[in-house]
Amino acid sequence: MSSSFKEEPKLTIAMPKGRIFEEAVGFLQQAGLNVTAELKDSRKLIIPVEGTNLQFILAKPTDVPTYVEYGVADVGVVGKDVLLEEERDVYELLDLRIGYCRMMVAGLPGWKPTEAPRVASKYPRIASRYFRQQGQQVEVIKLNGSVELAPMIGLADRIVDIVSTGQTLRENGLVELEHICDITTRLIANRASYRMKSEAVDDVAQKFLQVIPKR
Amino acid sequence: MMTRPLGFEKPLGMRDILPESLAKQRHLEASLRNCIEKWGYAEIYTPSLEYFDTVGTASATLADRMFKLLDKQGHTVVLRPDLTTPIARVVSSLYKDVPMPIRLYYQANVFRAQEKEAGRDAEFFQTGVELIGDASVDADAEAIALAVFALRAAQVPSFKIAIGHIDFVDGLLEEIVADSEIQAQLQQFLHDRDYVGYRQTVEELSITENDRRRLHTLLHLRGDGRKIADAYDLTVNGKARKAVETLASLWKALEAYGVTDDLLLDFNLISNLNYYTGIVFEGYAADLGSPLLGGGRYDHLLAQFGRPAPATGFALKMDRLMQVTSLVAQPAAAKTYIGYTAGKRDEALREAQRLRQAGNIVVTRLFASVAEYEQAMQETAGNWILLQGQEEGE
Numbered sequence: 001m002s003s004s005f006k007e008e009p010k011l012t013i014a015m016p017k018g019r020i021f022e023e024a025v026g027f028l029q030q031a032g033l034n035v036t037a038e039l040k041d042s043r044k045l046i047i048p049v050e051g052t053n054l055q056f057i058l059a060k061p062t063d064v065p066t067y068v069e070y071g072v073a074d075v076g077v078v079g080k081d082v083l084l085e086e087e088r089d090v091y092e093l094l095d096l097r098i099g100y101c102r103m104m105v106a107g108l109p110g111w112k113p114t115e116a117p118r119v120a121s122k123y124p125r126i127a128s129r130y131f132r133q134q135g136q137q138v139e140v141i142k143l144n145g146s147v148e149l150a151p152m153i154g155l156a157d158r159i160v161d162i163v164s165t166g167q168t169l170r171e172n173g174l175v176e177l178e179h180i181c182d183i184t185t186r187l188i189a190n191r192a193s194y195r196m197k198s199e200a201v202d203d204v205a206q207k208f209l210q211v212i213p214k215r
Numbered sequence: 216m217m218t219r220p221l222g223f224e225k226p227l228g229m230r231d232i233l234p235e236s237l238a239k240q241r242h243l244e245a246s247l248r249n250c251i252e253k254w255g256y257a258e259i260y261t262p263s264l265e266y267f268d269t270v271g272t273a274s275a276t277l278a279d280r281m282f283k284l285l286d287k288q289g290h291t292v293v294l295r296p297d298l299t300t301p302i303a304r305v306v307s308s309l310y311k312d313v314p315m316p317i318r319l320y321y322q323a324n325v326f327r328a329q330e331k332e333a334g335r336d337a338e339f340f341q342t343g344v345e346l347i348g349d350a351s352v353d354a355d356a357e358a359i360a361l362a363v364f365a366l367r368a369a370q371v372p373s374f375k376i377a378i379g380h381i382d383f384v385d386g387l388l389e390e391i392v393a394d395s396e397i398q399a400q401l402q403q404f405l406h407d408r409d410y411v412g413y414r415q416t417v418e419e420l421s422i423t424e425n426d427r428r429r430l431h432t433l434l435h436l437r438g439d440g441r442k443i444a445d446a447y448d449l450t451v452n453g454k455a456r457k458a459v460e461t462l463a464s465l466w467k468a469l470e471a472y473g474v475t476d477d478l479l480l481d482f483n484l485i486s487n488l489n490y491y492t493g494i495v496f497e498g499y500a501a502d503l504g505s506p507l508l509g510g511g512r513y514d515h516l517l518a519q520f521g522r523p524a525p526a527t528g529f530a531l532k533m534d535r536l537m538q539v540t541s542l543v544a545q546p547a548a549a550k551t552y553i554g555y556t557a558g559k560r561d562e563a564l565r566e567a568q569r570l571r572q573a574g575n576i577v578v579t580r581l582f583a584s585v586a587e588y589e590q591a592m593q594e595t596a597g598n599w600i601l602l603q604g605q606e607e608g609e
Contacts, residue, residue: 009501071504091408095415186411191506192499195377195479198437 010053011193011200014073015039016061016082020099020185024077027098030211053200065090065188074193075204080183081162085123091189093205097213099185101164105130105178108151111158120150121160130160130180148172228329228337238544240340240537243369244322247342247531250368254361256320256344261301267291273519274300275490280327282337294326299528300516302345307520315348315524336534343510343530347517350525352461355494355512356468358527362498362508363474365531370541373501376477376508377437379484380462380494383446386455387433391426401430406485410434436482440466440475446482465494486511496529500539507535550576551598554588557581558604566602 015024025039035049039056048055057073064078065088076090079099083092103126105119117138121127124142131138141156148168150156162183163169163176187208189201225231232240248258264284265271268291271281276296286292295301298321306317322342329335344361346354359376366374384405388398397416404413417430429449436446443463450456462480469475486495491511498508510529517524551570555563560581567577578597582588585603592599 069504071502089408092411095411190504191408192504195375195437195481195497195499196373196501198479 009197009200010055011075011197011204012055012057012073013204014057014059014064014067014076014078016064016076016078017058018061020061020077020079023098024096024185027077027096027208027211031207033207054204062086068188068190071190071192073190074197075187075189075201077185077187079162079185080181081123081126083186083188084126084181087125089191091191091194092186093189093201094187094208094212096185096187096208099183101162101183103160103180103183104163104176105158105160105180106148106151106163106169106174107158107177108173109175111175111177114157117158118156119158119160120147120156122147123160126180127160148174226337228335230336230338235544236537238547239540239542240533242544243533243536243540243542244340244342246368246370246542247365248320248322250365251320251342251344251361254318254344254357254364256318259302259305259319259321260323261295261298261305261321263295264292265295265301265304267293269520270295270300270304273303273516275513276327280329282326282328295323296327297325297530298323298341298343299345299513299530302347303516303526304520306347306524307517307522311522316354317347318344319347320344340533341530342533343528345526345528347526347528348524349527350514352465352494353468354525355465355527356472358510358529359465359469359478359494359496360472360474362496362510362529362531363472363477366477366498366500366508369531369536371500371507371536371539372541374477374498374507374539375479376496376498377479377481377484378462378465378494378496379481380458381485381491381511382454382493383450383458383462383482384433384455384485386453386458387429387450390451390453390455391422391430392420402485405483433483437479439479440470442480442482446480461494490516494527498529498531500535503535503539505535507532507539548576549597550578551600552591552595553577553579553600553602554582554591555579555602556583556585556604559602563602566600 015021028035033054035056039047045058046055057067059067061078061082064076065083065086067073068076068090069088077096081103117136118141119127119131119138120141120143122143124140127140143150147159147161150159151174152172158177160180166176169176187205194201267283271278271293274296281296282294283291302319310317320343324338324340326338329337344358346358359378362376384402388401392398392401397420401413401416404416413434414431417427420427432449436442443459443466446459447456450459466475469478484495484497486497486509490513492514493512495511497506500507508529508531512525512527514525517526553563553567563579567579570577580591588601
């Protein structure tokens, strides 16, 4: 006589503002999660999706893995560059194959090894790890933006940064020296949510999987 | 950058536990103790400091996460990073003539240096059990069932324990992937929970499409007892199939305990690659981002102390349990305050002792004047009594 009512657990998805936001929102739309309008227009940071068990958190990209590791978001959408830099303990479930770019070493044309090499980067851990693997000891200077400026003003002789078209590098008179790795956007999940909310997490992953661009 | 610490600061990862939360923690510990002792486990304590060369090197905790110091003789000592390793030392030395199986439990603090920020304590409390000298699957089942009962005793409203077997992934990779370096690489991806890296590597392998499908299927092998059949189909023979058979008979034993509703199988669960040797498990609670329990079979540890023996056990993280338990500390009983002025000390202390013997909590306090007494009465709630003497000249 009475309808059985079982409340589904809420699933919180952390979305990155910035570089990959537009593409990621388009991705959600294709995956059938109709949240585009709310996400784009809203100035709110937490956005529940009516009629579903989903809610979104809008976060700075570097904070997405932090939210997911601590479990305040169950899953998150974030670039591999951030994952490599932050080294958070999370499940990396899917390569969404969007937000493609390359992690590069760049410098002024005709760059020659120097006695005390200095590298400027927004990604100090990635830079340190990479040069260590190459058997080079370098001093890494952490910058928060406009990294391309560093070689021109003599702050560093090389930089490590993500490059998509290479236009910014060219405009600043820099050339790509070494390719570290390719970067794409990933779906990540919290360790406990992956187990405690496995159905909801799998459901989102499955929806995403359907719309991942083929190679 | 090291600046001189300010008065209120503590070393990274260290925290104070104030009376209100400590009361709750003690209550929680008592509930766990009560549960675990009913299964015949005896409590043990081991020292805070151990030699790095013995316990330090045998421990599952990485050396760079241990707090190391030098003792007066110049030996490197460590603050105990866990209790399992010291217990292995005790079982192999002081307890070497005690017949196995041996059932021990502990409630103690352990120390692990942290690199990162808040929420990652460097000193934390654990409640754990060790069942030493029983290689049977029934011993594994006992450890897991006891973990379930302990979480129930701790009143964790919603939890799951995931169970896997180290040999399943190991054996499956050995069956399919010839190159041992790639095997290790795939295992590392699973350990790091990097499924993207795992899939990419699998895609690049030159193996049959069927074998590729088998490696991909591994990622989806989690669920209830019905997954055992799927896992069985995935294996051909040897190590991996034996692991499935072990898990199947474990599941039967756990059904006999009636706890399978709180469990799930996860065939790609890998924790602590070089330490665990068989069945492993991890416990999770709703609304808690990190596991609150970890355990499994460690059959190689005891041999390092000269008494080879199979063993299994688990440890509960008390700080995480504190966040999810619905247990509340007993409200503190009301206190009686006896204030007295100089001349009435004997009488006041006698009265206090009489009331304490009758079961009351009594605080005594000397006051210089009635006004001071009245002030204190306003600041602190309780039953106040004033014994006022004949003052010898105000």
